[in-house]
Amino acid sequence: MAEASRGRPKTKIVCTLGPASRSVEMIERFLMAGMNVARFNFSHGSHAYHQETLDSLCVAMDKTGILCAVMLDTKGPEIRIGFLKDGKPIHLQKGQEITITPDYSIKGDENMISMSYKMLAEDLKPNSAILCADGTITLTVLACDKESGLVRCRCENSTVLGERKNVNLPGVIVDLPTLTKKDKEDILKWGIPNKIDMIALSF
Incomplete structure (x- = not known):
């Protein structure tokens, strides 16, 4: 058992899929290079935009046979x-x-x-x-x-x-909600329907 666990990766490689990295071809390269978590930055882009990116990720996973988790990174309070x-x-x-x-x-x-x-x-x-x-x-x-x-x-x-x-404001606990109205909508209307794997809360 110890020998088997020794070869199992204990870290994740998280890559943000943005304007320059959301094509099927580029995502395939990320997967082949070891990406195993795709980060979707909801500080920018519409639900339709992120859906296109997720669709490209699914195509790339099908073509390479490599699985990848999906992370929704909320915009958070600002x-x-x-x-x-x-x-x-x-x-x-x-x-x-x-x-x-x-x-x-x-x-x-x-x-x-x-x-x-x-x-x-x-x-x-x-x-x-x-x-x-x-x-x-x-x-x-x-x-x-x-x-x-x-x-x-x-x-x-x-x-x-x-x-x-x-x-x-470094070191200051700001009096702002951890989950904003936008964050809740992004999670409920995009994240849950797409069965995302993880949520990163910006605060």
Whole structure:
């Protein structure tokens, strides 16, 4: 028994099937290279789009004779930068200070931007980090005004910030639902009908 289990893989190779990797031919190559879990990223794409990809995966499995599990990765709750004046990106300089407001109706500029999380001033504290645009922009919290909801920050790197970029608050337990309405619809209307094997919850 020990000899038999020694040759059995104990890890999984998870591959995301996206725009450049969803053709039958490409999926066949993934399967031949060892992919045994196909990740479907529901942060992007419609149910019809993901269904086409799943159909291609099924064809590739039939052609290669290799089985592969299906993972639905939910979009999960998110915090985003608000819109910017004239829709133009803003230039941030290392060391400059900028104010963040939870008022999402405000169109941002180099002095103030909005974020889609009402509890920023409540949940953050001086020296907390705010990561924007997939972590390419780092802000350090200087002060939080719970009454106004404003958060004063310092930019830690010089960069360009576009509107609607994603935001992460490392070490902060955000007051957002683990499963959003969209997540539930994706699971109930696509995942369950397709008998997917696993769900990855983004949070």
